[in-house]
Amino acid sequence: MTTTVRTAVVLLTALLLQVAVLPWLTISGAQADLLLVVSLAAGLSGGPERGARVGFVAGMLWDLVVVGPLGLSALTYCLAGYFVGSAQRSVVGPTWWAPIPSAALAGAASVFFYAAVGVVLGHHEWLDGQTVVIAGVVALTAALLVLPAIRILAWTEGEPLGLRFPSRPRRRGSFSPGRGRRRPLNTGFRR
Amino acid sequence: MASRGPGQSRFTLAVLLVISITVLAVDLLGIGPVGIVRDGVSGVLSPVRAAGDAVFGHDDSAQVERLRSRIAELEGAEAAAANAEAELRRLQDQLGLTPPEGVEVVAANVISEAVSNFDRTIEIDKGADAGIQIDMPVQTAAGLVGVVDSVTFTSARIRLITDGTVNVGVRHSASGDVAIAHGQGEGQPLLIENAFEAGTPVTEGDVFVTAGLDGSHYPPEVPVGRAVQVRGAANPLEQEVFLDPYADLDRLTQVGVLLFTPAAATAGGADG
Numbered sequence: 001m002t003t004t005v006r007t008a009v010v011l012l013t014a015l016l017l018q019v020a021v022l023p024w025l026t027i028s029g030a031q032a033d034l035l036l037v038v039s040l041a042a043g044l045s046g047g048p049e050r051g052a053r054v055g056f057v058a059g060m061l062w063d064l065v066v067v068g069p070l071g072l073s074a075l076t077y078c079l080a081g082y083f084v085g086s087a088q089r090s091v092v093g094p095t096w097w098a099p100i101p102s103a104a105l106a107g108a109a110s111v112f113f114y115a116a117v118g119v120v121l122g123h124h125e126w127l128d129g130q131t132v133v134i135a136g137v138v139a140l141t142a143a144l145l146v147l148p149a150i151r152i153l154a155w156t157e158g159e160p161l162g163l164r165f166p167s168r169p170r171r172r173g174s175f176s177p178g179r180g181r182r183r184p185l186n187t188g189f190r191r
Numbered sequence: 192m193a194s195r196g197p198g199q200s201r202f203t204l205a206v207l208l209v210i211s212i213t214v215l216a217v218d219l220l221g222i223g224p225v226g227i228v229r230d231g232v233s234g235v236l237s238p239v240r241a242a243g244d245a246v247f248g249h250d251d252s253a254q255v256e257r258l259r260s261r262i263a264e265l266e267g268a269e270a271a272a273a274n275a276e277a278e279l280r281r282l283q284d285q286l287g288l289t290p291p292e293g294v295e296v297v298a299a300n301v302i303s304e305a306v307s308n309f310d311r312t313i314e315i316d317k318g319a320d321a322g323i324q325i326d327m328p329v330q331t332a333a334g335l336v337g338v339v340d341s342v343t344f345t346s347a348r349i350r351l352i353t354d355g356t357v358n359v360g361v362r363h364s365a366s367g368d369v370a371i372a373h374g375q376g377e378g379q380p381l382l383i384e385n386a387f388e389a390g391t392p393v394t395e396g397d398v399f400v401t402a403g404l405d406g407s408h409y410p411p412e413v414p415v416g417r418a419v420q421v422r423g424a425a426n427p428l429e430q431e432v433f434l435d436p437y438a439d440l441d442r443l444t445q446v447g448v449l450l451f452t453p454a455a456a457t458a459g460g461a462d463g
Contacts, residue, residue: 016239018306019236019239019240019243019303019306020239020240020242020243020246020247021243021247022306023240023243023303023304023305023306024243024244024247024304025247029377029378030308031308033308047200048197048200048204049199049200049203049204052200052203052204052207053203053207056207056210056211059211060214062307063214064228064229064232065229065232065233065236065306065307066306066307066309066310067229067310067312067340067341067348067350068307068309068310069215069218069219070214070215070217070218070225070229071211071212071213071214071215071217071218072211072215074207074210074211074214075208075211075212075215078204078207078208078211079204079208082200082204086200111308114309115309118309121215121219122355122356123309123355123356124355124375125311125353125354125355125374125375125376125379126309126355126376128375128376128379130376130377130378134308134309137308138308
Protein backbone atom coordinates (compact mmCIF):
# COMPACT_ATOMS: atom_id res chain seq x y z
CA MET A 1 0.00 0.00 0.00
CA THR A 2 2.83 2.36 0.94
CA THR A 3 4.57 1.56 -2.33
CA THR A 4 1.45 2.41 -4.32
CA VAL A 5 0.87 5.69 -2.50
CA ARG A 6 4.50 6.76 -2.78
CA THR A 7 4.62 5.84 -6.47
CA ALA A 8 1.47 7.88 -7.06
CA VAL A 9 3.05 10.85 -5.28
CA VAL A 10 6.17 10.55 -7.45
CA LEU A 11 4.14 10.28 -10.66
CA LEU A 12 1.92 13.26 -9.83
CA THR A 13 4.94 15.37 -8.87
CA ALA A 14 6.64 14.48 -12.14
CA LEU A 15 3.46 15.33 -14.03
CA LEU A 16 3.15 18.74 -12.36
CA LEU A 17 6.80 19.55 -13.05
CA GLN A 18 6.41 18.43 -16.64
CA VAL A 19 3.39 20.67 -17.16
CA ALA A 20 4.45 23.73 -15.18
CA VAL A 21 8.22 23.92 -15.53
CA LEU A 22 9.61 21.95 -18.44
CA PRO A 23 7.76 23.76 -21.26
CA TRP A 24 9.95 26.74 -20.39
CA LEU A 25 13.19 24.77 -20.21
CA THR A 26 13.78 23.65 -23.76
CA ILE A 27 16.89 22.88 -25.77
CA SER A 28 16.43 23.57 -29.48
CA GLY A 29 12.69 23.38 -28.97
CA ALA A 30 12.79 20.00 -27.23
CA GLN A 31 12.24 19.26 -23.56
CA ALA A 32 12.99 16.50 -21.09
CA ASP A 33 10.43 13.78 -20.48
CA LEU A 34 10.17 13.31 -16.73
CA LEU A 35 7.46 10.68 -16.82
CA LEU A 36 9.57 8.59 -19.15
CA VAL A 37 12.51 8.97 -16.77
CA VAL A 38 10.33 7.75 -13.90
CA SER A 39 9.25 4.75 -16.00
CA LEU A 40 12.85 3.91 -16.87
CA ALA A 41 13.94 4.31 -13.26
CA ALA A 42 11.15 1.98 -12.14
CA GLY A 43 12.37 -0.67 -14.56
CA LEU A 44 15.99 -0.20 -13.56
CA SER A 45 15.33 -0.29 -9.83
CA GLY A 46 12.44 -2.71 -9.58
CA GLY A 47 12.76 -4.97 -12.60
CA PRO A 48 10.84 -5.34 -15.85
CA GLU A 49 7.41 -5.96 -14.37
CA ARG A 50 7.51 -2.88 -12.16
CA GLY A 51 8.89 -0.87 -15.08
CA ALA A 52 6.00 -1.98 -17.25
CA ARG A 53 3.40 -1.18 -14.59
CA VAL A 54 4.75 2.22 -13.64
CA GLY A 55 5.36 3.03 -17.31
CA PHE A 56 1.79 2.17 -18.21
CA VAL A 57 0.32 4.40 -15.49
CA ALA A 58 2.74 7.23 -16.25
CA GLY A 59 1.96 7.03 -19.95
CA MET A 60 -1.77 6.95 -19.41
CA LEU A 61 -1.54 10.01 -17.17
CA TRP A 62 0.45 11.82 -19.82
CA ASP A 63 -1.94 10.77 -22.56
CA LEU A 64 -4.73 12.58 -20.73
CA VAL A 65 -2.70 15.81 -20.81
CA VAL A 66 -1.39 15.90 -24.38
CA VAL A 67 -3.40 15.95 -27.58
CA GLY A 68 -1.81 12.91 -29.22
CA PRO A 69 -3.52 9.53 -29.57
CA LEU A 70 -4.74 8.28 -26.21
CA GLY A 71 -2.82 5.18 -25.19
CA LEU A 72 0.30 5.82 -27.27
CA SER A 73 2.37 7.17 -24.37
CA ALA A 74 1.14 4.30 -22.19
CA LEU A 75 2.25 1.82 -24.82
CA THR A 76 5.63 3.50 -25.25
CA TYR A 77 6.48 3.99 -21.57
CA CYS A 78 5.27 0.51 -20.68
CA LEU A 79 7.59 -1.06 -23.26
CA ALA A 80 10.45 1.23 -22.27
CA GLY A 81 10.13 0.35 -18.57
CA TYR A 82 9.92 -3.35 -19.32
CA PHE A 83 12.82 -3.61 -21.74
CA VAL A 84 15.19 -1.38 -19.80
CA GLY A 85 14.46 -3.48 -16.70
CA SER A 86 15.10 -6.69 -18.61
CA ALA A 87 18.32 -5.39 -20.16
CA GLN A 88 19.61 -4.18 -16.83
CA ARG A 89 19.23 -7.63 -15.31
CA SER A 90 20.20 -9.90 -18.16
CA VAL A 91 22.71 -7.99 -20.24
CA VAL A 92 24.29 -5.07 -18.45
CA GLY A 93 24.58 -6.35 -14.91
CA PRO A 94 24.32 -4.50 -11.61
CA THR A 95 27.00 -1.82 -11.94
CA TRP A 96 26.23 1.66 -10.60
CA TRP A 97 26.88 3.41 -13.91
CA ALA A 98 24.97 1.01 -16.13
CA PRO A 99 21.61 2.84 -15.76
CA ILE A 100 23.06 5.95 -17.41
CA PRO A 101 23.68 4.58 -20.91
CA SER A 102 20.64 2.32 -20.55
CA ALA A 103 18.38 5.30 -19.84
CA ALA A 104 19.90 7.33 -22.68
CA LEU A 105 19.41 4.55 -25.20
CA ALA A 106 15.92 3.73 -23.97
CA GLY A 107 14.96 7.43 -23.99
CA ALA A 108 16.02 7.92 -27.59
CA ALA A 109 14.43 4.64 -28.67
CA SER A 110 11.16 5.64 -26.96
CA VAL A 111 11.02 8.92 -28.88
CA PHE A 112 11.52 7.18 -32.22
CA PHE A 113 8.99 4.49 -31.33
CA TYR A 114 6.40 7.10 -30.31
CA ALA A 115 7.00 9.09 -33.49
CA ALA A 116 6.95 6.02 -35.74
CA VAL A 117 3.65 4.76 -34.33
CA GLY A 118 2.33 8.33 -34.59
CA VAL A 119 3.17 8.33 -38.30
CA VAL A 120 1.30 5.05 -38.73
CA LEU A 121 -1.69 6.66 -36.99
CA GLY A 122 -1.63 9.66 -39.33
CA HIS A 123 0.73 12.17 -37.70
CA HIS A 124 3.13 12.28 -40.63
CA GLU A 125 4.83 15.41 -39.33
CA TRP A 126 6.14 13.62 -36.23
CA LEU A 127 9.06 11.95 -37.97
CA ASP A 128 11.36 14.67 -39.26
CA GLY A 129 14.63 16.36 -38.39
CA GLN A 130 13.18 17.72 -35.15
CA THR A 131 12.53 14.15 -34.01
CA VAL A 132 16.28 13.56 -33.92
CA VAL A 133 16.72 16.68 -31.79
CA ILE A 134 13.95 15.54 -29.44
CA ALA A 135 15.50 12.09 -29.15
CA GLY A 136 18.87 13.64 -28.33
CA VAL A 137 17.46 15.93 -25.66
CA VAL A 138 15.33 13.19 -24.10
CA ALA A 139 18.32 10.82 -24.08
CA LEU A 140 20.62 13.41 -22.53
CA THR A 141 18.19 14.43 -19.81
CA ALA A 142 17.29 10.81 -19.08
CA ALA A 143 20.98 10.04 -18.60
CA LEU A 144 21.35 13.00 -16.24
CA LEU A 145 18.25 12.33 -14.19
CA VAL A 146 18.08 8.57 -14.02
CA LEU A 147 20.32 8.04 -10.97
CA PRO A 148 18.38 10.41 -8.69
CA ALA A 149 15.18 9.00 -10.13
CA ILE A 150 16.28 5.48 -9.22
CA ARG A 151 16.84 6.62 -5.63
CA ILE A 152 13.38 8.12 -5.54
CA LEU A 153 11.81 4.98 -7.02
CA ALA A 154 13.71 2.90 -4.47
CA TRP A 155 12.15 5.11 -1.78
CA THR A 156 8.71 4.21 -3.09
CA GLU A 157 9.62 0.59 -2.39
CA GLY A 158 10.49 1.30 1.21
CA GLU A 159 14.19 2.20 1.11
CA PRO A 160 15.31 5.35 2.94
CA LEU A 161 15.46 8.43 0.76
CA GLY A 162 19.04 9.60 1.03
CA LEU A 163 22.19 9.94 -0.98
CA ARG A 164 24.00 6.68 -1.55
CA PHE A 165 27.36 6.89 -3.19
CA PRO A 166 28.66 3.97 -5.18
CA SER A 167 31.05 1.93 -3.05
CA ARG A 168 34.64 1.40 -4.14
CA PRO A 169 35.60 -2.16 -5.05
CA ARG A 170 36.80 -4.02 -1.97
CA ARG A 171 39.95 -6.06 -1.79
CA ARG A 172 39.55 -9.73 -1.20
CA GLY A 173 39.46 -10.42 2.52
CA SER A 174 38.78 -6.85 3.56
CA PHE A 175 36.18 -6.27 6.20
CA SER A 176 33.11 -4.20 5.47
CA PRO A 177 30.68 -3.72 8.35
CA GLY A 178 27.06 -4.28 7.58
CA ARG A 179 27.64 -5.95 4.22
CA GLY A 180 26.83 -9.61 3.76
CA ARG A 181 27.33 -12.26 6.42
CA ARG A 182 29.90 -11.41 9.06
CA ARG A 183 32.83 -13.75 9.52
CA PRO A 184 35.04 -13.88 12.58
CA LEU A 185 38.41 -12.26 12.11
CA ASN A 186 41.25 -14.72 11.64
CA THR A 187 43.56 -13.92 14.53
CA GLY A 188 45.93 -16.84 13.96
CA PHE A 189 44.91 -18.62 17.15
CA ARG A 190 42.64 -21.62 17.42
CA ARG A 191 40.05 -21.50 20.09
CA MET B 192 8.63 -4.84 -4.75
CA ALA B 193 9.89 -8.35 -5.15
CA SER B 194 10.35 -9.19 -8.78
CA ARG B 195 8.58 -12.27 -10.01
CA GLY B 196 9.67 -14.68 -12.71
CA PRO B 197 10.06 -13.79 -16.35
CA GLY B 198 6.85 -15.62 -17.23
CA GLN B 199 4.82 -13.46 -14.85
CA SER B 200 6.55 -10.31 -16.15
CA ARG B 201 5.74 -11.21 -19.73
CA PHE B 202 2.13 -11.91 -18.83
CA THR B 203 1.84 -8.50 -17.12
CA LEU B 204 3.45 -6.81 -20.12
CA ALA B 205 1.07 -8.57 -22.50
CA VAL B 206 -1.97 -7.48 -20.48
CA LEU B 207 -0.80 -3.86 -20.34
CA LEU B 208 -0.04 -3.83 -24.06
CA VAL B 209 -3.48 -5.17 -24.87
CA ILE B 210 -5.06 -2.46 -22.71
CA SER B 211 -2.94 0.26 -24.35
CA ILE B 212 -3.77 -0.87 -27.87
CA THR B 213 -7.45 -1.16 -26.99
CA VAL B 214 -7.46 2.39 -25.62
CA LEU B 215 -5.68 3.57 -28.77
CA ALA B 216 -8.29 1.92 -30.96
CA VAL B 217 -11.17 3.31 -28.92
CA ASP B 218 -9.69 6.80 -29.15
CA LEU B 219 -9.11 6.55 -32.89
CA LEU B 220 -12.68 5.42 -33.44
CA GLY B 221 -13.94 8.31 -31.34
CA ILE B 222 -15.88 6.07 -28.99
CA GLY B 223 -16.40 6.94 -25.34
CA PRO B 224 -15.98 10.08 -23.29
CA VAL B 225 -12.26 10.57 -24.04
CA GLY B 226 -12.68 14.23 -24.94
CA ILE B 227 -14.61 14.99 -21.77
CA VAL B 228 -11.99 13.32 -19.58
CA ARG B 229 -9.19 15.19 -21.34
CA ASP B 230 -11.03 18.50 -20.98
CA GLY B 231 -11.44 17.79 -17.27
CA VAL B 232 -7.74 17.06 -16.84
CA SER B 233 -6.88 20.14 -18.86
CA GLY B 234 -9.11 22.24 -16.61
CA VAL B 235 -7.49 20.85 -13.48
CA LEU B 236 -3.97 21.48 -14.79
CA SER B 237 -4.71 24.92 -16.19
CA PRO B 238 -3.84 26.76 -12.93
CA VAL B 239 -0.61 24.75 -12.76
CA ARG B 240 0.33 25.88 -16.24
CA ALA B 241 -0.56 29.46 -15.39
CA ALA B 242 1.63 29.28 -12.29
CA GLY B 243 4.50 27.96 -14.40
CA ASP B 244 4.00 30.80 -16.83
CA ALA B 245 4.07 33.33 -14.00
CA VAL B 246 7.40 32.00 -12.73
CA PHE B 247 9.20 30.83 -15.83
CA GLY B 248 7.18 32.53 -18.58
CA HIS B 249 7.94 35.17 -21.11
CA ASP B 250 10.54 37.77 -20.28
CA ASP B 251 8.86 40.88 -21.66
CA SER B 252 11.88 43.16 -21.57
CA ALA B 253 13.67 41.36 -24.39
CA GLN B 254 10.49 41.24 -26.35
CA VAL B 255 9.85 44.97 -25.90
CA GLU B 256 13.31 45.69 -27.27
CA ARG B 257 12.69 43.42 -30.22
CA LEU B 258 9.33 45.06 -30.88
CA ARG B 259 10.86 48.55 -30.82
CA SER B 260 13.25 47.66 -33.58
CA ARG B 261 10.41 45.97 -35.40
CA ILE B 262 8.31 49.16 -35.19
CA ALA B 263 11.08 51.15 -36.79
CA GLU B 264 11.31 48.57 -39.52
CA LEU B 265 7.57 48.60 -40.10
CA GLU B 266 7.35 52.38 -40.29
CA GLY B 267 9.65 52.21 -43.30
CA ALA B 268 7.41 49.65 -44.89
CA GLU B 269 4.22 51.60 -44.28
CA ALA B 270 3.99 52.91 -47.80
CA ALA B 271 4.40 49.45 -49.22
CA ALA B 272 1.71 48.15 -46.87
CA ALA B 273 -0.74 50.81 -48.04
CA ASN B 274 -0.08 49.78 -51.58
CA ALA B 275 -0.61 46.12 -50.71
CA GLU B 276 -3.87 46.98 -48.96
CA ALA B 277 -5.16 48.69 -52.06
CA GLU B 278 -4.20 45.62 -54.05
CA LEU B 279 -6.03 43.39 -51.56
CA ARG B 280 -9.19 45.50 -51.86
CA ARG B 281 -8.99 45.20 -55.61
CA LEU B 282 -8.63 41.43 -55.40
CA GLN B 283 -11.54 41.19 -52.93
CA ASP B 284 -13.71 43.13 -55.34
CA GLN B 285 -12.67 40.84 -58.17
CA LEU B 286 -13.43 37.72 -56.14
CA GLY B 287 -16.66 39.09 -54.76
CA LEU B 288 -15.56 38.45 -51.20
CA THR B 289 -15.66 40.63 -48.16
CA PRO B 290 -14.47 39.82 -44.66
CA PRO B 291 -17.30 38.60 -42.46
CA GLU B 292 -18.99 41.41 -40.64
CA GLY B 293 -19.98 41.17 -37.01
CA VAL B 294 -17.42 38.49 -36.11
CA GLU B 295 -16.41 39.28 -32.57
CA VAL B 296 -12.80 38.80 -31.50
CA VAL B 297 -11.79 37.76 -27.97
CA ALA B 298 -8.24 38.78 -27.08
CA ALA B 299 -6.36 36.25 -24.94
CA ASN B 300 -2.93 35.76 -23.45
CA VAL B 301 -0.90 32.65 -24.13
CA ILE B 302 -0.33 30.98 -20.77
CA SER B 303 1.49 27.86 -21.85
CA GLU B 304 3.55 26.54 -24.68
CA ALA B 305 3.26 22.95 -25.82
CA VAL B 306 3.72 20.63 -22.85
CA SER B 307 4.90 17.73 -24.96
CA ASN B 308 7.59 17.39 -27.60
CA PHE B 309 5.03 16.27 -30.15
CA ASP B 310 2.29 18.75 -29.27
CA ARG B 311 1.67 21.66 -31.63
CA THR B 312 -0.59 23.41 -29.16
CA ILE B 313 -0.70 26.44 -26.92
CA GLU B 314 -3.01 27.30 -24.06
CA ILE B 315 -4.76 30.63 -23.61
CA ASP B 316 -6.37 32.27 -20.60
CA LYS B 317 -9.87 32.62 -22.05
CA GLY B 318 -12.42 29.85 -22.34
CA ALA B 319 -16.09 29.08 -22.53
CA ASP B 320 -16.84 31.98 -20.17
CA ALA B 321 -15.73 34.32 -22.96
CA GLY B 322 -17.84 32.55 -25.55
CA ILE B 323 -15.07 30.41 -27.01
CA GLN B 324 -16.08 27.10 -28.51
CA ILE B 325 -14.26 24.17 -30.06
CA ASP B 326 -13.17 24.65 -33.70
CA MET B 327 -13.19 28.45 -33.59
CA PRO B 328 -10.32 30.04 -35.53
CA VAL B 329 -7.50 31.87 -33.77
CA GLN B 330 -5.31 34.57 -35.27
CA THR B 331 -2.87 37.35 -34.56
CA ALA B 332 -2.68 40.64 -36.38
CA ALA B 333 -0.31 38.94 -38.82
CA GLY B 334 -2.46 35.98 -39.74
CA LEU B 335 -4.06 32.67 -38.87
CA VAL B 336 -2.60 30.83 -35.87
CA GLY B 337 -4.76 27.76 -35.40
CA VAL B 338 -8.04 26.40 -34.22
CA VAL B 339 -9.54 25.83 -30.77
CA ASP B 340 -9.03 22.19 -29.84
CA SER B 341 -10.54 22.02 -26.36
CA VAL B 342 -12.19 24.43 -23.97
CA THR B 343 -12.66 24.72 -20.24
CA PHE B 344 -14.52 27.52 -18.50
CA THR B 345 -11.44 29.69 -18.14
CA SER B 346 -8.94 28.39 -20.67
CA ALA B 347 -8.67 26.90 -24.12
CA ARG B 348 -6.14 24.82 -25.97
CA ILE B 349 -5.25 25.92 -29.49
CA ARG B 350 -3.98 23.49 -32.09
CA LEU B 351 -1.53 25.36 -34.31
CA ILE B 352 -1.81 25.29 -38.09
CA THR B 353 1.56 23.55 -38.28
CA ASP B 354 -0.05 20.46 -36.73
CA GLY B 355 -0.49 17.77 -39.34
CA THR B 356 -4.10 17.18 -38.37
CA VAL B 357 -5.16 20.78 -39.05
CA ASN B 358 -6.49 21.41 -42.55
CA VAL B 359 -7.18 24.93 -43.73
CA GLY B 360 -9.11 25.81 -46.84
CA VAL B 361 -7.05 28.49 -48.58
CA ARG B 362 -7.55 30.70 -51.59
CA HIS B 363 -4.77 31.80 -53.91
CA SER B 364 -5.25 35.56 -54.06
CA ALA B 365 -3.90 35.97 -57.56
CA SER B 366 -5.91 33.26 -59.31
CA GLY B 367 -8.77 32.71 -56.86
CA ASP B 368 -8.12 28.96 -56.89
CA VAL B 369 -9.05 27.12 -53.72
CA ALA B 370 -7.06 24.33 -52.06
CA ILE B 371 -6.45 22.60 -48.73
CA ALA B 372 -3.27 23.39 -46.80
CA HIS B 373 -2.08 21.25 -43.90
CA GLY B 374 0.73 21.44 -41.38
CA GLN B 375 3.94 19.45 -41.52
CA GLY B 376 5.27 20.04 -38.04
CA GLU B 377 7.00 22.69 -36.02
CA GLY B 378 9.08 25.11 -38.08
CA GLN B 379 7.94 23.54 -41.34
CA PRO B 380 5.89 25.34 -44.00
CA LEU B 381 2.28 24.41 -44.68
CA LEU B 382 1.80 22.17 -47.69
CA ILE B 383 -0.80 22.31 -50.43
CA GLU B 384 -0.76 18.98 -52.21
CA ASN B 385 -2.07 18.19 -55.65
CA ALA B 386 -4.46 21.08 -55.81
CA PHE B 387 -3.20 23.46 -58.42
CA GLU B 388 -3.05 22.52 -62.06
CA ALA B 389 0.43 22.82 -63.47
CA GLY B 390 -0.74 25.71 -65.64
CA THR B 391 -1.92 27.84 -62.70
CA PRO B 392 0.64 30.61 -62.27
CA VAL B 393 1.75 30.31 -58.62
CA THR B 394 5.01 32.05 -57.80
CA GLU B 395 7.02 32.49 -54.63
CA GLY B 396 5.65 35.34 -52.55
CA ASP B 397 2.04 34.84 -53.63
CA VAL B 398 -0.51 35.51 -50.90
CA PHE B 399 -2.86 32.82 -49.57
CA VAL B 400 -5.87 33.64 -47.41
CA THR B 401 -8.60 31.47 -45.89
CA ALA B 402 -11.17 30.45 -48.47
CA GLY B 403 -14.10 30.50 -46.05
CA LEU B 404 -16.10 28.07 -48.14
CA ASP B 405 -19.52 26.99 -47.00
CA GLY B 406 -19.24 25.00 -43.76
CA SER B 407 -15.62 25.98 -43.17
CA HIS B 408 -14.42 26.66 -39.63
CA TYR B 409 -12.59 29.74 -40.90
CA PRO B 410 -14.10 32.98 -42.14
CA PRO B 411 -12.85 34.18 -45.52
CA GLU B 412 -9.93 36.51 -46.07
CA VAL B 413 -7.86 35.76 -42.98
CA PRO B 414 -4.20 35.83 -44.13
CA VAL B 415 -2.63 32.38 -43.86
CA GLY B 416 0.78 32.56 -45.49
CA ARG B 417 2.84 33.29 -48.55
CA ALA B 418 4.24 30.81 -51.03
CA VAL B 419 7.89 30.02 -50.40
CA GLN B 420 8.31 27.10 -52.76
CA VAL B 421 6.41 25.77 -55.76
CA ARG B 422 7.26 22.44 -57.32
CA GLY B 423 5.74 19.78 -59.49
CA ALA B 424 3.65 17.13 -57.82
CA ALA B 425 3.88 13.38 -58.40
CA ASN B 426 1.13 13.89 -60.93
CA PRO B 427 2.78 15.97 -63.68
CA LEU B 428 -0.47 17.86 -64.26
CA GLU B 429 -0.42 19.31 -60.74
CA GLN B 430 1.92 21.26 -58.51
CA GLU B 431 2.67 21.45 -54.79
CA VAL B 432 2.90 24.75 -52.94
CA PHE B 433 4.64 25.39 -49.61
CA LEU B 434 3.34 28.25 -47.47
CA ASP B 435 5.22 30.16 -44.80
CA PRO B 436 2.65 31.20 -42.17
CA TYR B 437 2.36 34.95 -41.64
CA ALA B 438 1.91 34.56 -37.89
CA ASP B 439 5.10 33.97 -35.91
CA LEU B 440 4.09 30.73 -34.23
CA ASP B 441 7.27 30.53 -32.16
CA ARG B 442 6.66 33.77 -30.28
CA LEU B 443 2.98 33.88 -29.47
CA THR B 444 2.10 35.94 -26.42
CA GLN B 445 -1.32 37.28 -27.39
CA VAL B 446 -3.87 35.97 -29.84
CA GLY B 447 -7.42 36.72 -30.87
CA VAL B 448 -10.14 34.08 -31.01
CA LEU B 449 -12.73 34.74 -33.70
CA LEU B 450 -16.15 33.88 -32.30
CA PHE B 451 -17.02 32.35 -35.62
CA THR B 452 -18.93 29.17 -36.27
CA PRO B 453 -20.01 27.79 -39.63
CA ALA B 454 -23.64 27.79 -38.49
CA ALA B 455 -23.47 31.46 -37.52
CA ALA B 456 -21.83 32.28 -40.83
CA THR B 457 -24.59 30.55 -42.75
CA ALA B 458 -27.28 32.26 -40.70
CA GLY B 459 -25.59 35.64 -41.07
CA GLY B 460 -25.02 35.25 -44.76
CA ALA B 461 -21.24 35.07 -44.52
CA ASP B 462 -21.17 32.36 -47.12
CA GLY B 463 -17.94 30.62 -48.16
